Amino acid sequence: MxxxxxxxxxxxxxxxxxxxxxxxxxxxxxxxxxxxxxxxxxxxxxxxxxxxxxxxxxxxxxxxxxxxxxxxxxxxxxxxxxxxxxxxxxxxxxxxxxxxxxxxxxDKISGLGWVIILKEKSGKEHILKHVDLSINNASAAAVWYGKHWPRLAALSGLDLCGAMPVFMHWPKTPSKNGPRWHSLIAKYNLSDLTGSTMIGCDGLIRIFCLNPGLLVGLWKREEELAFVTANLHFHHLVERSTLGSATVPYEPPPHSPLLDDTPEYGLHDYQLHVDMHSSGISYLSGTFRSLCTKKGYIENGYVKLVVISFKNNTEHIPLIGKLGLFWRTDVFDGYIKSCSILDVTLLDAYGKPFWCFSSPVCMRSPRSSDSPNFLGQTFNVNYMDAEGKVCMELVWIEETEEYFIVSLVLYLSVAKVNHWFGTKY
Known part of the structure; x- marks a missing residue:
């Protein structure tokens, strides 16, 4: 509808x-x-x-x-x-x-595409168009791979940009080789990529996640680029991809604080849609409504919003299959266990997007767990950026051979909440 x-x-x-x-x-x-x-x-x-x-x-x-x-x-x-x-x-x-x-x-948004600009320490630049694109429920994934990457040791940074044809002549489709308008979406530092946290690997590659939403694969043997994937949430995607410049990203209109008509109840009537997927395979797609938290329910500068409670087993939900991230290049393809793409769309009580992101995540065994051992082996999936954190706990059920999400909690930055409502928590 x-x-x-x-x-x-x-x-x-x-x-x-x-x-x-x-x-x-x-x-x-x-x-x-x-x-x-x-x-x-x-x-x-x-x-x-x-x-x-x-x-x-x-x-x-x-x-x-x-x-x-x-x-x-x-x-x-x-x-x-x-x-x-x-x-x-x-x-x-x-x-x-x-x-x-x-x-x-x-015509797929009239010629809109995405490019990465690889910048060498010498000042030389390499502009590469995406070679593959997949559309998910709440995000798009643009992929780059090839045989002629510049050497990783020579690179200092990467710019992700939307690319639109400068000249549009209707009804003709835009020229593939014509000039393009670049709209900067994000900048990434590649000077110490191998020193950042690796989220997974297989026999051929290691993968690294750079916020926001960039997945970089390196060949294990040569320590060189294998592929790059940009995970782009749909929220403001057209604006971010078309209305910025090559050096300045799109800035949304200034936010006008919304009226919090019931401040004594804290956050209420929030709605969360969450997806976990990889290459068209969906492991989780769920919508959670009527989320709320009490006034003053704050931990270390975050407002805690419980989506799935560990104590209420009627809320526990299974994943479809086993988490894994598929990757592909023009030479090889593969599968990395326990990794996937997490899309989060959180709407406030007015139905406005409060927090949205798309990012690679990995499932790890915790060093210690408060979960009873009889439930099975436990795992955590965590994400964090400037606006909040996602903490998910899963249990592997041996009898049915499936993962169950037994806890899902969002931690929203108090600074973000205050800015959104013009309040002081």
Whole structure:
């Protein structure tokens, strides 16, 4: 079902389709002189066409309060931002409006792609286009691999950018070799990559995670780049990929603090959607509603939000299969156990995205555990950034050969909560 914004745009699209010049195939309407010169428009047909044109012209002269008249004149960047809110069914309707909307709605965001810029210590740069792309429930994963990587020891950093064609000529598709507008999404330091925390390995590669959401694979034998994967959450993805510059990332509009009408209850009516997946295989996809926490429930600068309680076994849920992360290059492919991609989308009581991310994670055996031993072997999956932490505890059930999530807790930064509501916890 379309969202509120989706229904609004769908209504506008219906209006545009009805206002299209019926004889023009979606293009601009001809002038009055065009009718007089057209030999096919004579007699009653000509009079009817002139009457339809007069009604169309009268509608266009109305004040621009009717968005359906001006929507088609918007630049493609704005239309792409609007289309990003639509579901598949609404996009299908949008593509029926005219030829321009058809291409915008059906050509994978009209030429949008992603590049990484590998920067050498000498100042030399290597710009590489993504070679593979997978779409998940809440994120996209862009992948780079090849045989001609620069040497890792010579690299100092990596820039992740969205790439849009500078020139768009409808209905023609953008040129693959034309100039591209780069929108910086994130910068990463590669000067000490092997010194950072490794999250997994197999017989051929080791993988490292760099926040936000970058997965880097190194060949074990040569200690050189094997692949790079950027995990991109859908929240503000179109804006981040198109509206920044090559040196400055997109900045969302300043946040206006929301009214906390029941501060005595703390956080309440939050909703969490969480996915764990790899290469199209879903290990977990769940939505948790009516999440809340009491006022003053703070630990070390974090507000604690319990999603799955260890003490309530009716909340415990299984994973589908065994966690593992699939990787591929142009030479080899493989599978790394106990790793996956974690997508988190946390909505506040107003349904607004409060905290969103997509990142590689790994499952590890804890050094010590408070869980009773009779449940089975326990594992932890943890994630942390500037806005919060995710702590997940799993138990391996030998009899059924499956993992159960027995605890899931979010820790939200008090600074983030105060900024969001304009309060002081």
């Amino acid at each position: 379309a969202t509120g914004r989706g229904r609004l745009v769908q209504h506008h699209c219906r209006g545009l389709r009805e206002l299209r010049w019926p004889l023009g195939g979606g293009g601009a309407a001809p002038g009055r002189a065009g009718f007089r010169k057209d030999p096919s428009l004579k007699g009653a047909a000509g009079r009817n066409a002139l009457q339809q044109y007069a009604r169309w012209e009268k509608d266009c002269e109305k004040p621009p309060t009717n968005c359906s008249v001006s929507l088609d004149r918007m630049p493609p960047e704005i239309l792409l931002k609007i289309f990003a809110y639509l579901d598949a069914a609404t996009l299908l309707c949008t593509g029926c409006v005219n030829r321009r909307f058809y291409h915008l709605a059906n």
